[in-house]
Amino acid sequence: MEPTILFLICVVVLGVASIRTQLSRSERRVARVERKLDTVMRHLGLEEEVPRKDEILALVRDGKQVQAIKLYRDATGAGLLEAKQAVDALS
Known part of the structure; x- marks a missing residue:
């Protein structure tokens, strides 16, 4: 070479x-x-303060966990694991 x-x-x-x-x-x-x-x-x-918290909680109440996690990630810029843990804590 x-x-x-x-x-x-x-x-x-x-x-x-x-x-x-x-x-x-x-x-x-x-x-x-x-x-x-x-x-x-x-x-x-x-x-x-969680942006769009009411929308995320509504999705959780409707059993739409995946959509709630996606919305949390979009609203906060969090990673997947962090978003899942945060949504689980909200529910």
Whole structure:
């Protein structure tokens, strides 16, 4: 293999590895900040306001759990597991 191509491949691989490390570090920092914020909110007796909560509750009451989870994800930007846990907690 030509040395220039090999060098470029190595640079790309190292760049990707560096970006993945930085993203992982950032994700851990965000998770830590979210845990702290949750602790402060619990201490103050505050609850997070769920957008479109009435619509989500109506779907849950009608037995439309999947639609409720989808609406929760659309309204909050939450991931699938987080949305399912939140909808289960609402029901």
